[in-house]
Amino acid sequence: MTSATVRATQPRSRRYTKDSISLGRVIARMATGLIVLLIFLLPYITMLFASVKSKAEIRSVDPTYFPQEWHWENFVAMWTTPETPLVQNLLSTVIIAVFGTLLVLLVALPAAYYTARFRFPGRMVFLFLVIVSQMLQPAVLTSGIFREFLALGLIDTWLAMIIVNAAFNLSFAVWIMHAFFAGVPKEVDEAAQLDGAGRLATLFRINLPLVWPGIVTAIVFTFVSCWNEFAASLVVLQTAGNQPLSVALTKFVGQHETSWHFVFGVSIVAILPVVILFMLIEKRLIGGLTAGSVK
């Protein structure tokens, strides 16, 4: 990758950032990069270190940067802490995120495909509604959501939060998948239909493989957003056992003797899978994310 011959054969556009920069400048960039990396990871390194400290060490008035002893058993003990039923909270987070994402996919995929492929009266109205619902967020609508689900008898249920999460992530998913479907030439569909494929077969066998990157991006974004949702869960889910981690963990704040090592142990467990998911689509974040809006 970095050898001189490869550099020489690369197209013109790559050279602007590569040619004739001094070693000093490369080192300056690396040093700045290292500082940025440390600042961005600092909170999470702090979490990791705090999660393996003993309770005495974490509440010491002379705090330590590095754990004196690594108490990995905290990661077992934390699940039975009395503040909140953490096992149920984790289960709640997982169930709401998984089913919320599935529901978004089920509803957004056909809408995105059809609006990108076919013209019909009311199509612009539909896309306008999608944008309007992007502007409305659960935080500002909580009182309405609360009253609606109270009337439906769904208050304090996972089903309510699955539906709420799906609804508020729908617009983004439709938008991003719409942009990807619109990028597939229409001739591809026409060829498939000439071969006798129905619309569903055209969608699943022909289009899906082509727009797969867009779908993955939409799935990851929806999943992360459901996984971390806070405002609506705070109001809709009232029983401790039904609440997701995001809500449950705030209960530790202001406690007389906060079990910070447990808070951060759980945080590490909750953050790690999502960070890995995001890193898998890192390349796609540049470009795919803004495919519909930035040209």
Place this chain on the structure above:
Amino acid sequence: MNSLPNTSAGVDKRHSRRGSSARSTEAHNRRWADLVAALPWITPALIMIFGVVLFPAGLMFYNSTRVISRSGLDKGTAGFGNFAQIFAFPDFGPIVVRTFVWVILVVVLTVLISLALAQLLYKEFPGRRLVRLAVIVPWAASVVMTTLVVYFGLEPYFGIFNKLFIDLGIIHDPAGFGWTKQPETAFLWAIAVAVFVSLPFTTYTILAGLQTVSVDTLEAAKMDGARPARIYVNITLPQLRGAISIAILINIINVFNSLPILRTMTNSIPGYDADTIMTMIFKYIQVQGRVDYASALSVIAFIIVLIVVALYVRVVKPMKEV
């Protein structure tokens, strides 16, 4: 995207050009057939948008004019009584001002820092991919959890960030001024956290914009001997306009609606000296049990967002190409 506006109109024109009235009813029928064919594909999405986004919005507007008891019983009309109650609340003015301070400071700082960060991540250097991955982490991590670790780090005496600041010579008191215990400092720290968690999305959006900046114009300017700062201001920035204006718009909506940071950071502080409209809505619901006041304040919040976004879209025109 450019072909959107003339879609259904195009069908009309094609048919009317052919002439006779029999043809136009045929066109009419065909439009209906098109709509009916579309319904199975878009109806689930419509049900969801109407049922879970627009209906609660309507309900919220309705509730804002009702008297609702703590147990949730509707006790009849309140007229504009709920709004009068909110305007009469002595902390209402400061809360609105604080909301604007919150949005403006967070968005401006986020965009400025992101511009610099994107510039660094665009340049090539060994280890760039690692730095890019690190910048994503606050995006993926739960905002509540990121806020909790900052709150913990600033705890008087045993907070690890306080110790870091003492060792760096920035502060001298291990109590760390009780940063999270006083409304003013807790609010400022909440702003810092909000900027931190907004950086990844904004940086990546600007980075996406940088990929589209024409390399030829950059090289031409370089050949002419223009200084890097001038190249950036005169050539790069104008081409980033689309990416920056979209990033600002999305940040304004997100930051205005942001609840978890302020709630985690300041909820244990008594009084209303660190509240924004968003945290106040939740205090009405959860502390005072007044869904009616909360609805009225939500309506006010909604109208403010609408006006701000409409003004922004009108002045900046972030989507003029879409």
